Amino acid sequence: MIDFFDALFNPAFPFIRNALLAGLLSSVLFGILGAMVTVRRIASLAGAISHAVLGGIGMALYLSAAKIIPGFPPIAGALIFAIISAGIIGAVSLKAKQREDTVINAIWAIGMSIGVLFMAKTAGYTDPSSYLFGNILLISERDLLLMAILDVFVLFLAWRFYPQLKACAFDEEFARVRGVPTTMIFLALLTVTAAAIVLLQTFVGIVMVIAMLTLPAGTAGYFARSLGGMMLISCGFSALFSAGGLVLGWSFDLPVGATVVILAGIVFLTAGAVRVIQNRKHGG
Numbered sequence: 001m002i003d004f005f006d007a008l009f010n011p012a013f014p015f016i017r018n019a020l021l022a023g024l025l026s027s028v029l030f031g032i033l034g035a036m037v038t039v040r041r042i043a044s045l046a047g048a049i050s051h052a053v054l055g056g057i058g059m060a061l062y063l064s065a066a067k068i069i070p071g072f073p074p075i076a077g078a079l080i081f082a083i084i085s086a087g088i089i090g091a092v093s094l095k096a097k098q099r100e101d102t103v104i105n106a107i108w109a110i111g112m113s114i115g116v117l118f119m120a121k122t123a124g125y126t127d128p129s130s131y132l133f134g135n136i137l138l139i140s141e142r143d144l145l146l147m148a149i150l151d152v153f154v155l156f157l158a159w160r161f162y163p164q165l166k167a168c169a170f171d172e173e174f175a176r177v178r179g180v181p182t183t184m185i186f187l188a189l190l191t192v193t194a195a196a197i198v199l200l201q202t203f204v205g206i207v208m209v210i211a212m213l214t215l216p217a218g219t220a221g222y223f224a225r226s227l228g229g230m231m232l233i234s235c236g237f238s239a240l241f242s243a244g245g246l247v248l249g250w251s252f253d254l255p256v257g258a259t260v261v262i263l264a265g266i267v268f269l270t271a272g273a274v275r276v277i278q279n280r281k282h283g284g
Helices: 003-008 014-040 043-065 075-093 097-121 128-134 141-160 162-171 173-176 182-204 206-221 225-254 255-283
Strands: none
Touching: 003 014, 003 225, 014 043, 014 097, 014 162, 014 182, 014 206, 043 075, 043 097, 043 182, 043 206, 075 097, 075 173, 075 182, 128 141, 128 206, 141 162, 141 182, 162 173, 162 182, 162 206, 162 225, 173 182, 182 206, 206 225, 206 255
């Protein structure tokens, strides 16, 4: 622990401060969007989008290396695939509910396969593991700026449209009858989540980003009494897991992204076990 805090304030290790700041900034996105994803029960949709972005990353790396589109940034390719995937999944969810699972699984598998194929054909071959599992210690100042901008945008949307979000989350049919644009809100939620996934995959990676969209929010669900409370508590848990995972990862030389998710998983399962025990006591 002491070594970590020494490094945190050491001018020679700016990446540690960037990593901690990234964890705190990402906790806002994980908390607010995670609460909505959990309450709306669309974790599988978010999971498909998070895995499909590998196709965009691979495409961007190939086009840039082959000089077809020089300097094409991977984050741009990821964003293109994320938005397209969100649009397809959203359209199918609204128009053909019975085929939703099939389309989700198809986008999940096809997106990742496209990414692997493009990377295999990229000169020098790019190892997809860095994108699959992430590395928070490689967070740049540009990433921090983008996260901060998206944080402000998501906070504004959550504040401005909270009544509509709450209505859609708990009783979509009633909200539709009351004139709430439920379809627009659903598609907007998918789109914003897709954009957040593109940034957050840098933190914990594509494979693990879905876990951080659900575990802190799931844990918060054991304590929250409202959607707003769930968002706030989820942000707090996300910040705690991110900072704690960074400290443990640095102290014991472990992959930070995986450590963050394991820590979040342990707390979630512990909270669930405690709730089950409490319910049995009250039931008895």
